[in-house]
Amino acid sequence: MTTLAIIPARGGSKGIPRKNVLPVGGKPMIGWTIEAARAARSVNRVVVSTDDPEIAAIARRFGAEVVDRPAELAGDSASSEAALLHTLDVLRDGDGYEPDRLVFLQCTSPLTAAEDIDGTIAALERDKADTALAVVPFHYFLWKHDGGGDGVGINHDKRTRPLRQDREPQYLESGAVYVMKVAGFREAKHRFFGKTALYEMPSERRWEIDDPVDLEVAEVLLRARSKAEKQSLLPEKLDVLVFDFDGVFTDNGVIVLGEGQEAVVCSRGDGMGLELLRKAGWPMVVISKETHPVVSARCAKLKIECIQGIEDKLPTLRRWLDERGFALERTLYVGNDVNDLSCLTAVGCPVAVADAHPEALRASRIILESPGGRGALRELADLILSSESVRQASPPSSSS
Template sequence: MRCVAVIPARGGSKGLPRKNLRPLGGLPLVARTIAAAKAARRVDAVYVSTDDAEIAAAARAAGAGIIERPAEISGDAASSEAALLHALDVLEGGGSGAVGTLVFLQCTSPFTGADEIDACVAALGSEGVVCSFTAAPDHGFLWTTGAAGEAVGVNHDHTAPRKRRQDLPPQFRETGAVYAMDAAAFRAAGSRFCGKAAIVPTGGPPIEIDDAADLALATAILRSRTESADDVPRGVKALVMDFDGVFTDDRVLVDETGREAVFASRSDGMGLTRLQKLTDIRLLILSKEPNPVVSARGRKLKIEVRQGIDDKLPELDRWLAEHRLARADAAYIGNDVNDLACMEAVGFPVAPADARPEALAIARYVTAKPGGQGALRELCEKLIEAAARDR
């Protein structure tokens, strides 16, 4: 039976109006969550349950199916469970087959990763587990107030000598990002916690965006990820590059004879030249399109070109083997769905700022610049800085 991800996304929001459409890193929050779900290997289909036409349009553009959420379960008091049960009714009543596993994702957790989603799904079925969820380890001292208003320790005896943090019992805080459930158990219980549960620890920032301050914090975290040279690992020995959308802005000029021309960045060319002079990193352009423009750009920059490649990963593996390099040694920058296999395979996947959501979701580094407009120059300078740290 299918594993289906459902993302409830109402149009209304009190703390942060139009929250699910707020952009983070150039993508609406709903699109970021869709991208993570689509990149998960164990998820067969992704749907957004919404009462809002604008959210539905953004979700379709990001590649999700739409479940129209009735007004009676779209108000402030409506539960996520109500939306999920309605989604199951729609999906299973539409003749597309039974749902075996239901994954519940929230737009308010902007750093959800495909690996976390897969881990939650994988936890089901083991030793009777029927539900799982992501949680962050929490080593804090928790307090509450007693009947007389006094402070009382929750996970520690405040009247006893103070314990070290590492001696506290293990505890976790729900991130609110991912919940996975056996669909039948969920239907029977009507709750995301529908039986024996498993915790899936996560190391990502456990941020839930409920107000403007949360969004500002998420923006700062994302900016620090893309601006810090330390985000680029040491030891990269090869840089493999898609062409369209990386060397170019993904547009093509076609005249009446069918001749094509593209826009490329001189700054990108300078960055690649500097990378060749200042490091030992090997370079390859790996392109789906067989186009003289690709060959000409490769000759100009003295970079090997392999083009007309529909299935890029086998060709990438052949090239790496020829140079006695491992996948873990390579960086790959791509912008579209036909780059995903290579991005998932290499040690350091990179995407330009304007890449497809699926590519952004699995990239370890997202450039601040878009493709064809400085993305490669930015990446080259980061790689040069990282190589200098090795010396």
């Protein structure tokens, strides 16, 4: 069974201009949906239908194909179904591609997860249905005016107030994921036809972006989810935290004074994070390629041991760990460039700052959202100190 995911994303948005590409949680809103679609195990191909060059460029950057949508299908009155059918026609006429199943995803639902997409597809197959959609539990009482000034219950009798557990389950359409068999969709030209299956997704992932305040709420939810995901990647037991200096403690830049002296920029927030880690008892060490008084001065102020002038860091790291009875597999190392690769690939928990070299990013289990010298170490400190699972495995020996 072949499955195509289509994400309609037109450029015109009156409520929130450029809504589909506005940053939320650290990336353009449409990027979240594309990433979820590409991560879904049941999806074979991801296409964005758009009339907007900016959306098209971002979609390609996040790994989606793009189908140009004609202007007559991009107006306020154009239906999503029309955009879906147009995309299907373009793919069929262009390269003979006709999928068995179609997944319709809304880019205005950035909290949609890959498991929600896979779950909705699975519900379609499980129930031998023609269409499926993602829903969330709905436990509220709905009302309307009866036309004569009286409030009337819609989904309840206002004369009774049954407890939630005693009520028949009801569901709210999430607006995030729809799945349909392509042959039936082409005939019905509507997202619902035949038998419809329901996939119950977590309520906290339902959030849709319609108003500016929705962006703020989604930002908070996405940041919280990202933090939880990073915390889940931390080992349960760690011995020690090891850092590169340039590009981790600093922004990887250098200020050259008139007399030839050099200065760097560090973050006070990072310093506070490292102080909190030290007070919590975490052993720490800096291993730096550079030999410079500024490295010694900064580490001395933060009361962190520093080893400088190291070209090949891994042998030095191994000796330092062995002397203290610490294990390489229970070591967290934070780096940013290719000279950190030997350590990143050897330790149990490799971490890269957000603006690290691509090779360092690929070698890391955790990629921080903050750049080096601008909050990365505070972010890491908050992750470790707020985690309920990670803990120090071995107390430092007297030689440390």
